[in-house]
Amino acid sequence: MTLDLAEVEAFRRAREDVLARIAAAAARAGRDPAEVTLVAVSKTVAAERVRAAVAAGLTVLGENRVQEGAAKVPEVPGAVWHLLGPVQANKARRAVEAFDVLEAVGSVELAERLDRIAGEVRAGRPLPVLLQVNVAGDPAKSGFDEASVEAALPVLASMANLRLDGLMTIGRLVSTPEEARPTFVALRGLAARLRTLEPRLGRALSMGMSDDYEVAVEEGATIVRVGRALFGERPRPLHSGAEG
Numbered sequence: 001m002t003l004d005l006a007e008v009e010a011f012r013r014a015r016e017d018v019l020a021r022i023a024a025a026a027a028r029a030g031r032d033p034a035e036v037t038l039v040a041v042s043k044t045v046a047a048e049r050v051r052a053a054v055a056a057g058l059t060v061l062g063e064n065r066v067q068e069g070a071a072k073v074p075e076v077p078g079a080v081w082h083l084l085g086p087v088q089a090n091k092a093r094r095a096v097e098a099f100d101v102l103e104a105v106g107s108v109e110l111a112e113r114l115d116r117i118a119g120e121v122r123a124g125r126p127l128p129v130l131l132q133v134n135v136a137g138d139p140a141k142s143g144f145d146e147a148s149v150e151a152a153l154p155v156l157a158s159m160a161n162l163r164l165d166g167l168m169t170i171g172r173l174v175s176t177p178e179e180a181r182p183t184f185v186a187l188r189g190l191a192a193r194l195r196t197l198e199p200r201l202g203r204a205l206s207m208g209m210s211d212d213y214e215v216a217v218e219e220g221a222t223i224v225r226v227g228r229a230l231f232g233e234r235p236r237p238l239h240s241g242a243e244g
């Protein structure tokens with residue numbers, strides 16, 4: 001399995017461009033760009049191309065479907081894997097086994113299941129998770145709403161096998177990056193308020209994708225999830241069925 005060196009070089013340039021934009025956005029906000037982790041979203045991208053991306057330094061990868069991601073993990077060594085999509089109950093074990101960080105924990109029921117499984121498959125090494133909050137109030141998006149995450153926080157924070165790294169949100173589909181800003185501001189505000197109630201909630205804020213990650217960094221993102229700006233446009237899905 002030899003790497004396509006031209007492809008590695010193209011990924012290196014794409015990575016540098018995105019990192020430079022992150023650095024500029026951080027500078028505008030008076031932030032240290034080292035606080036921001038770039039997750040390269042490799043969903044639909046074949047393992048061979050993803051290996052070239054890793055060779056170019058894109059070593060934190062994101063997938064939104066358990067099955068696709070878990071199949072790719074052993075084919076792409078040397079990366080840290082974030083699961084970005086919802087987890088169905090029957091795929092929770094697979095998700096815990098394959099991924100390093102679960103970003104889309106959106107219910108107490110799922111958290112309880114993950115806590116139990118993590119206690120079995122990675123005892124003594126709490127599973128890093130983010131709580132997905134639907135701050136945009138988008139009925140098409142899963143996750144906690146603001147009131148339910150606040151109510152659930154004490155029980156979530158006491159789960160011994162989960163590490164609550166912070167919050168994640170998926171913005172509404174917008175036509176300009178600026179329109180996404182209120183969602184990012186809302187997530188940051190919510191996180192600050194929740195941390196006063198529950199200091200065990202970590203400081204991670206996963207927000208921003210290819211079209212709006214610079215605005216997200218200006219508003220405090222510590223994780224940006226960038227797919228198309230690194231890998232190019234994805235093929236259009238034939239159908240939009242259940243994820244996981």
Ligand SMILES: *Cc1c(COP(=O)(O)O)cnc(C)c1O
Nearest residue numbers: 041064084209210225226227228
């Ligand atoms: C696909 C996906 C991304 C990346 O989207 P791009 O527009 O390609 O940058 C980010 N987050 C989640 C949850 C996704 O499913």
